[in-house]
Amino acid sequence: MSYMKKPQFYNPDLPKNELGLTIRDYEGSLSTLCAGCGHDSISSGIMQACFELSISPHTVAKISGIGCSSKTPTYYLGNAHGFNSVHGRMPSVATGANVANRDLTYIGMSGDGDTASIGLGQFVHVIRRQLNMLYVVANNGTYGLTKGQNSATLDKGSKPKKGPDNPWDSIDLVTTAIQMGATFVARSFSGDKQQLVPLIKAAVAHKGFAFIDCISPCVTFNNHAGSTKSYDYVREHNAVMNRMDFIPLQDEITTEYAAGTSSQVSLHDGSVMHLQKLAEDYDPRDKITALDNLQRHNADGKVLTGLLYVDPDASDTHDVLATSKTPLRELKEKDLCPGAEVLSSINASFS
Amino acid sequence: MNTITAVNEFVIRFANVNGTGSASANMLFAKSLFRMGIPVSPRNMFPSNIQGLPTWYDVRVSEKGYMGRRGENVDMVVAMNPQSFERDVKSLAPGGFLFYDSTKYIDTGKYRSDIQWIGVPLMEICQREYQNPRQRQLFKNIIYVGALAALLEMDFDVIKDLIASQFKAKQKLIPPNIHALELGYDYASKNFDCPLSIKVKAADLNKDKILIDGNTASAIGAVYSGATVASWYPITPSTSLVEAFEKFAERFRIDKETGEKKFAIIQAEDELSAMGMVIGASWNGARAFTATSGPGVSLMTEFLGLAYFAEIPVVLFDVQRGGPSTGMPTRTQQSDILSCAYASHGDSKQVLLFPSDPKDAFDIAADAFDYANRLQTPVIVMLDLELGMNDWISDELEWDDKREYDQGKVLNAEQLDKLERYGRYLDVDGDGITYRTYPGTHPEKGAFFTRGTSRDEYAVYSELGEDYVHNVDRLTRKFATAAELLPKPVIYKAKASAVCGVVYVGTTALVQDEMTDLLEQDGIYVDAMKIRAFPFHSDVKKFINKHQKVFVIDINRDAQLRTLLINEEDFDPAKLLSIRHYDGMPVTAVTIVEQMKSALGISDNSNAEKRA
Numbered sequence: 009m010s011y012m013k014k015p016q017f018y019n020p021d022l023p024k025n026e027l028g029l030t031i032r033d034y035e036g037s038l039s040t041l042c043a044g045c046g047h048d049s050i051s052s053g054i055m056q057a058c059f060e061l062s063i064s065p066h067t068v069a070k071i072s073g074i075g076c077s078s079k080t081p082t083y084y085l086g087n088a089h090g091f092n093s094v095h096g097r098m099p100s101v102a103t104g105a106n107v108a109n110r111d112l113t114y115i116g117m118s119g120d121g122d123t124a125s126i127g128l129g130q131f132v133h134v135i136r137r138q139l140n141m142l143y144v145v146a147n148n149g150t151y152g153l154t155k156g157q158n159s160a161t162l163d164k165g166s167k168p169k170k171g172p173d174n175p176w177d178s179i180d181l182v183t184t185a186i187q188m189g190a191t192f193v194a195r196s197f198s199g200d201k202q203q204l205v206p207l208i209k210a211a212v213a214h215k216g217f218a219f220i221d222c223i224s225p226c227v228t229f230n231n232h233a234g235s236t237k238s239y240d241y242v243r244e245h246n247a248v249m250n251r252m253d254f255i256p257l258q259d260e261i262t263t264e265y266a267a268g269t270s271s272q273v274s275l276h277d278g279s280v281m282h283l284q285k286l287a288e289d290y291d292p293r294d295k296i297t298a299l300d301n302l303q304r305h306n307a308d309g310k311v312l313t314g315l316l317y318v319d320p321d322a323s324d325t326h327d328v329l330a331t332s333k334t335p336l337r338e339l340k341e342k343d344l345c346p347g348a349e350v351l352s353s354i355n356a357s358f359s
Numbered sequence: 360m361n362t363i364t365a366v367n368e369f370v371i372r373f374a375n376v377n378g379t380g381s382a383s384a385n386m387l388f389a390k391s392l393f394r395m396g397i398p399v400s401p402r403n404m405f406p407s408n409i410q411g412l413p414t415w416y417d418v419r420v421s422e423k424g425y426m427g428r429r430g431e432n433v434d435m436v437v438a439m440n441p442q443s444f445e446r447d448v449k450s451l452a453p454g455g456f457l458f459y460d461s462t463k464y465i466d467t468g469k470y471r472s473d474i475q476w477i478g479v480p481l482m483e484i485c486q487r488e489y490q491n492p493r494q495r496q497l498f499k500n501i502i503y504v505g506a507l508a509a510l511l512e513m514d515f516d517v518i519k520d521l522i523a524s525q526f527k528a529k530q531k532l533i534p535p536n537i538h539a540l541e542l543g544y545d546y547a548s549k550n551f552d553c554p555l556s557i558k559v560k561a562a563d564l565n566k567d568k569i570l571i572d573g574n575t576a577s578a579i580g581a582v583y584s585g586a587t588v589a590s591w592y593p594i595t596p597s598t599s600l601v602e603a604f605e606k607f608a609e610r611f612r613i614d615k616e617t618g619e620k621k622f623a624i625i626q627a628e629d630e631l632s633a634m635g636m637v638i639g640a641s642w643n644g645a646r647a648f649t650a651t652s653g654p655g656v657s658l659m660t661e662f663l664g665l666a667y668f669a670e671i672p673v674v675l676f677d678v679q680r681g682g683p684s685t686g687m688p689t690r691t692q693q694s695d696i697l698s699c700a701y702a703s704h705g706d707s708k709q710v711l712l713f714p715s716d717p718k719d720a721f722d723i724a725a726d727a728f729d730y731a732n733r734l735q736t737p738v739i740v741m742l743d744l745e746l747g748m749n750d751w752i753s754d755e756l757e758w759d760d761k762r763e764y765d766q767g768k769v770l771n772a773e774q775l776d777k778l779e780r781y782g783r784y785l786d787v788d789g790d791g792i793t794y795r796t797y798p799g800t801h802p803e804k805g806a807f808f809t810r811g812t813s814r815d816e817y818a819v820y821s822e823l824g825e826d827y828v829h830n831v832d833r834l835t836r837k838f839a840t841a842a843e844l845l846p847k848p849v850i851y852k853a854k855a856s857a858v859c860g861v862v863y864v865g866t867t868a869l870v871q872d873e874m875t876d877l878l879e880q881d882g883i884y885v886d887a888m889k890i891r892a893f894p895f896h897s898d899v900k901k902f903i904n905k906h907q908k909v910f911v912i913d914i915n916r917d918a919q920l921r922t923l924l925i926n927e928e929d930f931d932p933a934k935l936l937s938i939r940h941y942d943g944m945p946v947t948a949v950t951i952v953e954q955m956k957s958a959l960g961i962s963d964n965s966n967a968e969k970r971a
């Protein structure tokens with residue numbers, strides 16, 4: 009696609025959110041990804057979710073690594089600062105940013121190469137630190153930007169477009185995330201907006217580390233019959249675990265769901281996640297069930313999607329570090345500098 | 360036999376086993392001399408190991424104020440380590456004093472007869488006095504300090520006071536420690552002719568001075584300068600810098616009522632992550648830093664390139680050591696000059712600052728945050744192990760309460776409202792430094808995308824060669840601004856007019872007085888210049904141009920400082936004579952002077968006439 013400027017049409021009929029903004033206010037610059045790339049659907053999912061949550065775009069910080077997926081933050085929330093950092097290191101940049109200012113919403117965008125290979129170390133450590141952020145992996149099983157090499161999430165035996173079948177075991181990111189202590193773990197599919205948007209909304213509202221592994225086929229290098237990350241494959245093998253409706257704090261909580269088929273999860277801010285259970289006795293608050301379920305579906309060659317695990321009472325890095333409620337970056341000389349008098353007593357202790 | 364005679368001018372070496380608690384006893388000794396008003400420079404030589412290996416602690420006592428390492432030979436050895444005994448005996452100058460534990464018989468004649476042997480039955484005294492083996496070990500150290508007090512005629516009250524202040528929080532430990540001191544003192548007084556012919560004498564030379572190491576001073580500088588985010592990965596010799604930051608932050612930055620911390624320290628999973636966090640925090644408007652050593656710098660290098668190009672302030676303390684891994688890491692060098700100056704891929708270059716003593720380290724640490732923010736680029740503070748981990752006599756630290764933190768060119772919402780169009784990389788002032796905004800500043804204006812890829816003045820992605828060139832040429836202009844903003848070199852004129860100059864950075868300053876005195880004794884006069892920052896200030900060039908020959912002192916094998924000078928300023932390489940020292944021990948004045956003289960073609964015993 010060419011680098012043309014996005015046309016700006018003003019449509020007075022577009023619905024407005026609580027801030028009086030329309031979905032157009034959540035857009036970024038025109039995508040330069042391949043037409044049909046799954047990543048673009050994730051971008052629009054993020055726009056939709058932020059719009060529906062009435063988040064002012066400039067209160068979001070978008071941070072990414074390197075890859076086609078990591079380019080996407082330019083394509084949404086144009087009024088938010090973005091940081092396309094270095095390959096595999098988005099988590100550390102996000103950690104520093106979040107520690108400096110706890111008041112913004114942090115969306116980290118990454119790819120499967122960015123997260124499961126070069127960035128695996130930072131991925132698990134940002135989870136351990138319970139950073140309050142939404143971490144999205146646009147998972148296509150390949151290195152899109154470097155033209156189609158196998159990634160570490162590509163299933164064993166998968167047939168790449170060229171070359172032999174993938175001989176290596178794959179890394180399952182949602183399993184890893186749960187094991188490392190992530191407190192919100194979901195998997196979705198870029199082609200399934202109905203599932204993805206509520207998940208993103210719930211993830212953004214979640215306090216603590218929220219992870220969405222979003223299967224996002226690469227139409228150029230990895231969307232053919234032999235690939236387990238292709239549109240067709242995922243559509244055929246998708247086992248949706250739960251349908252979810254996310255109700256932000258401001259809305260009245262409705263009881264649309266018949267008792268017995270739904271489960272409500274209240275989040276720290278009072279908002280409610282409404283899960284429509286397909287699997288009868290699935291409780292997303294139970295880690296062991298979640299892992300067990302994942303293993304069983306994996307063994308059956310099924311891709312389990314939905315909210316896999318959540319701890320609604322999670323804490324975050326700032327709780328652990330006991331940092332001040334005022335963002336660190338707002339602190340001034342009077343808060344930070346002990347002053348000349350104290351320095352003379354420090355001097356005295358060294359004399 | 361010749362016996363060394365010296366008052367306030369000697370070196371004493373403590374040879375101990377790592378992990379036996381000797382460090383605090385040795386520190387007690389050095390600090391007592393400091394409190395007696397005598398210039399001292401203690402130096403630790405320790406292995407990359409936690410317990411069981413030899414360590415040495417050299418204390419140079421010098422009323423003349425020579426605080427650099429004197430050399431291999433010492434005047435007295437306190438030989439507490441059987442493992443290194445032979446080597447320690449050898450390290451003594453003829454006529455020197457060997458203090459040892461005489462509990463077990465040692466055939467002293469077997470070793471050397473040209474030295475004085477001073478045997479004190481330390482273990483025997485401990486066996487008699489203490490039941491518990493741990494106590495025996497610890498008090499043995501205090502007993503030898505007591506004995507030295509008598510032998511060297513130290514002020515006993517000063518030592519007692521120090522013990523009292525050391526155990527202020529554990530009062531009940533004071534009497535047994537003082538008792539141990541007295542045991543040593545009494546034994547030495549009764550059995551030897553005290554004082555020896557080397558001894559100390561109270562002076563008044565440490566007025567308004569403190570005894571502090573460079574890592575601690577830097578950490579206090581970071582606290583004062585408002586650093587709120589520290590992220591790091593442990594590595595000797597930088598670890599104590601972050602630990603000191605934590606200690607002082609815990610003391611001064613916790614809200615008494617709420618318990619909230621006005622700082623965050625994160626031990627990262629590696630140095631890449633440590634640097635990433637600093638970049639993220641600085642991008643978001645906090646003052647952030649990390650500390651590491653050479654291997655960590657290597658890991659941070661990709662990120663340093665990003666920060667340079669994306670123009671993000673970073674403060675990095677590099678406490679240099681010998682490379683690459685175990686073996687030399689507990690030894691000092693200045694061997695990261697080039698890897699830091701040119702850290703990263705592509706067209707990148709970094710700002711370096713070179714503190715030369717603890718007060719300077721404090722000032723430079725505090726200033727580094729202002730420079731990084733003003734210049735919107737990484738600033739690497741180049742310490743070394745010699746400065747970072749040894750106690751130095753230093754001027755007191757000073758702070759002006761009127762000082763405000765300089766966050767550089769940052770636009771707020773009102774300022775953005777007044778702008779027609781904001782350009783993140785638009786050079787409106789002509790100094791190469793552009794205006795940034797913090798995330799979350801304004802609902803519609805000022806947001807931009809930070810990236811390592813090329814972009815135009817409005818932060819819009821661009822692959823045009825001309826945009827790239829325009830941008831990196833501005834960064835060159837910014838570097839020229841930096842050169843004049845950063846600290847100027849300090850120039851020390853020789854007593855007589857000199858055609859030669861000598862140039863160095865950092866801790867080499869410690870040997871400067873001794874070096875110039877030694878040269879003067881031979882009638883050689885040189886002007887000296889201590890470079891404090893890179894990019895080089897224009898005065899650096901002036902100094903070098905003014906002298907016919909300039910010695911460049913490098914504490915590394917490949918003359919990195921000299922290379923940097925030649926590369927950046929186009930000096931004639933023939934004019935810059937290289938002096939190099941890189942065995943991991945702090946450089947001595949003698950080493951430098953010998954190399955200078957040989958470069959000038961002056962043999963050691965000739966003197967006078969030849970004026971350089």
Ligand SMILES: Cc1ncc(C[n+]2csc(CCOP(=O)(O)OP(=O)(O)O)c2C)c(N)n1
Nearest residue numbers: 075076077095119120121122150151152153
């Ligand atoms: C240190 C480093 N090594 C290699 C690269 C080259 N590189 C750029 S993107 C990429 C892989 C991206 O894969 P993924 O994260 O899955 O993103 P996708 O393009 O598939 O969305 C690689 C290897 C780089 N930018 N930096």
Ligand code: SF4
Nearest residue numbers: 042045076152226227
């Ligand atoms: S190469 Fe693949 S991942 Fe990259 S933009 Fe094209 S379709 Fe998307």
Ligand SMILES: [Mg+2]
Nearest residue numbers: 119120121150
């Ligand atoms: Mg990929």
